[in-house]
Amino acid sequence: MVKSLEELGQKAARAKYEVQRLGTEEKNKALAAVAENLTARQDMILAANAIDVKNGEDKGMSSGLLDRLKLTEDRIAGMAEGLMQIVKLPDPIGEVLETFQRPNGLFIEKKRVPMGVIGIIYESRPNVTADAFGLCFKSGNAVILKGGSDAIHSNKAIMDVIREALENSGVTPDAILMIEAVDRTVTQEFMRMKEYVDVLIPRGGAGLIRSVVENSTIPVIETGTGNCHIYVDESADLEKAIPIIINAKTQRVGVCNACESLVVHKAVKEKLLPALAEKLMEKNVEIRGDEQVQQVIDCIPAAEEDYGTEYLDYIISMKTVSGLDEAIAHINKYNTKHSEAIITENAENAERFLNEVDAACVYVNASTRFTDGFEFGFGAEIGISTQKLHARGPMGLRELTSYKYTIKGNGQIRG
């Protein structure tokens, strides 16, 4: 391991015990001090950000990426506000999940504890730096961040401001550590720091996530990719269906819980599709449909790979099916286990869809856009998990914790 990573790991290993011991009050005070310092030091952060933005412009970064990269006073205020929202959330640490006494007198408690050290690998969105720190810290963890190299000056400035506030609050500044090297081999080594990092969470596009899954020896939580479907059943109320589809597709196209594909029962295609297509056209959504869809509306023919594509754009694929079984099979074949919805007035079909579709969040008669920590009432989230191990769906503070068993005896030995 390169020396800088080894040192970082050792710092995190010491810091995690300090963070773990902090009480709720101490953590909240420190978070409030960090929020305050972000605003107090915004000129320094904006100056650092200006360097990143200038470098981005010089290398011809797209306007979308530049927009994600750019900080403003408002965005810094948003980061501070995000931390204050985390202050208000209940502290998950110390919660007793179960207690039981064994016949031999052993008293066993299952208690919620921090993970220890959480690693976050993310792209060039500097606001993630403050968010990720806040969530990891409140849940009692130390965090090692590896942000996109295009945001390195911004991220470093934000980290310095956080560390300063922590130190002034009497908390170890090593609760937040950052890998500043932009060298790819360092990132590769980071993903193998199993001795020091308990869980690794990639936040970003499909390519980043794939790379982390392929290379990490640290347990990973996969987040993000969402090839989400809406299935309009034979018995659907079209007054519900159309607004839900429009909302799920167009309210924000670049997010993981946006609808990418419509599955339509062939019995409703004539009633649904013309009216729906009109609304979608108003929003400039391109439709890629199968043969039966093409018979009813003007659209681009869908290729097989359309059904497996997360467009994150003003495009929707459409597929007709002859019943619920075919709809469920199609969705389970192509989905990314994120969010799926059925529009139906048939309670039995709703129940079967809820049970048999394999996804973190399965909806009846509602937009897939609700898969979100705030919408679920969890508060801020670190991401949406699309794997089944550990956490599924929106991951808030509780999902950043583990548990341990404590066992009290008075001399018990095993016979």
Added chain:
Amino acid sequence: MVKSLEELGQKAARAKYEVQRLGTEEKNKALAAVAENLTARQDMILAANAIDVKNGEDKGMSSGLLDRLKLTEDRIAGMAEGLMQIVKLPDPIGEVLETFQRPNGLFIEKKRVPMGVIGIIYESRPNVTADAFGLCFKSGNAVILKGGSDAIHSNKAIMDVIREALENSGVTPDAILMIEAVDRTVTQEFMRMKEYVDVLIPRGGAGLIRSVVENSTIPVIETGTGNCHIYVDESADLEKAIPIIINAKTQRVGVCNACESLVVHKAVKEKLLPALAEKLMEKNVEIRGDEQVQQVIDCIPAAEEDYGTEYLDYIISMKTVSGLDEAIAHINKYNTKHSEAIITENAENAERFLNEVDAACVYVNASTRFTDGFEFGFGAEIGISTQKLHARGPMGLRELTSYKYTIKGNGQIRG
């Protein structure tokens, strides 16, 4: 992917939905039928096992490994009994973990669901074949097994007997599938069947587990390695300490929850060590101690690497410390996050040890040998998790499940 694996994956993908839909009654009936068939077909299993044992003898397998490999009528009866114990355990599937209604009227339920397809990689212990199937099946999962090549005839015979009983019970036999190829590259590819396998659990020695962690792109649950310590505090009751240490070290030396290292407060070394060493010597346990230990008893000098070694043998390392802080730091440096114990009459020290030692199971005044699904009252277990993601400590049926959110609305869209 080699064709045979692709086909296996597709079979598992179909089977998982069938297994998931089975009710508790259907699963229990099928498990009972499997248990019965194991006994009914024991001659066939024993004949297959005889081939493996003969091959093992011919290649000079050690007596320990041959003993693990060998099946007898009694051992087959034990496998059947294990399945009947799983029948009696409560079905975890369908349990509603939480329900909440959002201000917009969305009704959210968090429900326990199967993982889907569980992969198990294990060494040449044919009894794992039936155990692992039983636990995965009762928790609603399909399972793909990859056992040690030395047990291939036994494993295949057991699988055939299980499949026959499933089929006779009207359950898809593909609830259990096996990778029969003994080629290492097939195992490597299996660990990358992310599309088809939801979680991979290695059962075996440290080398097997390391190889799976290094190579798998499927989420892994690490099990097994246990470098477990007992710390004898200044205030320890030596009447408790000595029996607990002897039990944890010698009741069964080859298991992961056996004690490998003793940490002793220097204030009690004179009182504890001579009496303890005498008992350990009676059991032929070799002691490797630091300088202070060597001053009190005859022993082999401990090298630094002794503190990091899981002996799984009649050997114990001993280290003196000057207080609780040093003991906790030493344990957190060398342990494998499995099971750790303190012997103390000081309630404050006990509490600090329970909170600050980073392990799945932390004990006060009891033997580490209790870390076990049966001893915890969970019933049969698939292993002891030493990671913090998803499950920690003994993993029973619940730990082989995930959850999903189901959300019922009446037309809600996101504003």
